[in-house]
Amino acid sequence: MRAGSPRLLREINDRAAIEALLRNGPLTRAELEGIIGLSKPATAQLLTRLEEEGTVLRDGLRGGGRGPRAQLWTVNGALAHVAAIALTPDAVDVVIADISGATITEHRAPMPRTGVLEAFHSAVTKAAAQAGLTTDALHHVVVGSPGAVDPTTGRLNYAPHMPDWENKNIPEELEALLDTPVTVENDVNLVALEEMIAGRAVGVRNFVLLWPADAVGAAVVVNGVLLRGATGGAGEIDAMRVPDRAHAETGTDRAGSRYGDLLDSASVARLARAHGVSARSGQVAVEKALSAGPAGREFLVDLARRVATGVANVVAVLDPELVLLSGEIAQAGGTTLADLVAAELRRLVVPRTPVELALVTGKPVRSGALHSALSVVREQVFGLPAATTEPFRGPNQQGATAPGTST
Template sequence: MAYTIGVDLGGTNIKIGLFADRQRLIDQHWTPTPAKAPPAQTLQAITAGIQAMLAQHPGDLTAIGLGIPGLVDAQRGISMFSPNFPLWQDVPVGAVLHKEFGVPVRIDNDVRVNTIGEWRLGAGQGESNLVMLTIGTGLGAGVVVDGHLLRGATNSAGEIGHMNMFRHGRPCNCGSAGCLSRYVSAVGIVQTYREKRAALDLPAVAAATPKTIQVAAEAGEAAAIATYQAAGTLLGFGLTNIVNMYNPAVIIIGGGVAGAGDWLLRPARQVVADHALAIPGRACRIVTAQLGNTAGMCGAAQLVRKESVPR
């Protein structure tokens, strides 16, 4: 049998999937990411994981795809910079793995790879115009227009998380302030929750997470309800800009924070209904992702398909 490998390289785990026909997930292998180690150690962990899977499933390896956080040169297979890996700079990931396995190797940014996964195998199947937001610690996005994944002049297309929502807002690591990701993300939601509790003279909750805030909202806590109302409303204005700018048929919301479901999406959908241009607004569905934590592996395996090559 012929196999394709899809690798989702995360700051916590390396997820390696073995695929038949680039679509059917046969097996997967997870291993901790040595994020603070030199690049060679991480690449060795990837190599060992792939070798272990191939040992369990004898066959012909045809290609390897990887999703990597940060800025990548997809054409040359180089990871230029990754915020998750402090020692990484201009790492020739493609060349190293090609030398080891002798097959074509493709890489791309992890959020774009997640987008490809949902586009080809998940909530975006059959669509030629879509946007995927991954809301976790931060907010990333991938954009597909007329069947092509957008990259931009500096590989930065789709940085929707840095859409400016407030002229004088929360400082962002990008150097600006008021970015959408500073409010609609795990970090942003927790900060908003603390602010809402302080405004109501309630004691601080040191270990708050989006999930615990959701539980508190379900129990009727006013500060938690107001937190998700604020985050969902701001997300809605961000989605309104996306609808008006890209005219997608579907916007897919993924990542850990998407687990809040209607607590986040109900106010967002209402804002889009009220403020987006009428025709593209009515034509756009806002849905949650389908593939969960396999999206990155699935998308990475799809990178070798000609029609999904970034343009």
């Protein structure tokens, strides 16, 4: 064997143990031994070495039964901290976690129409203080935002609904404010990442995720990697011109309307009213339609026609394995709406692409941002493989290898 081989083997075994602890939580020596396949003495030596380095900690005892209680081991979460942020025109939603993934604190603050950088800085600073940290002690911050950051200029494009964020090098300015590395990622891309980690896209190599909302967004994954395009705008389909194939008349341009204008909340509510389903928002309209009898069904079919017409353009070009529907309107419609979209899609394109409801709910943008931040920091601290994404990074990371790439 080469002189360096024993050390290399130790590093491989250490990474395997750390990865097992991160994935499964606190483990006994015997449990860890079973997962990584080492002998009892080798596993004991590994844990002793990692404990001396401060990488793992003892975490109580697991008892029960007639035998002695077993020592539990866990990753030392204090080795690094990250922040994940979901940014919208109305709010900034922050979570801070340690490198083990344990949430330390959460903070949500309103986003004003002006002075957005100051408001952003204040929110993250407050969240960090709640965690007993300063912003420069955060090892990495990932921000999920509407629109897309141009990798050349750092400017936020495709986001006219984000006032006061235009004409700024967003990653550069956020890094200067927080004094720590920052990644800015499209919000729907982060939802797709979360679906790849913990949702319906686990093991799916090629798929499209659509988020019908006031600004329609889509994420495109090809061969397991997010597709961003030359200016970061891949999947920004809100401005795409599509005909309105809904049967009910709501005053739209039948020949070709802005896709986003057909699926925003107000437009969906108008379509519902045209079918006799009255609601104050698109989400509520879809919820009511599920129990509104034939009128509700006709409205949902019309809505599915609108969704499918835009999706058909994407499917015809990419031929994905799967289309996922996410967001409040999609979740409100559930599998009923997804099935109706699939039926309409089959009338428009040759591929019989399945259409399913995204599995991750709650705060999927923030969850995706957290997984992305943890992936970056675990690569830096533990040498674990990072997620196969290539987000735009700020000046503190220029020249660094993006996750999933090689130099």
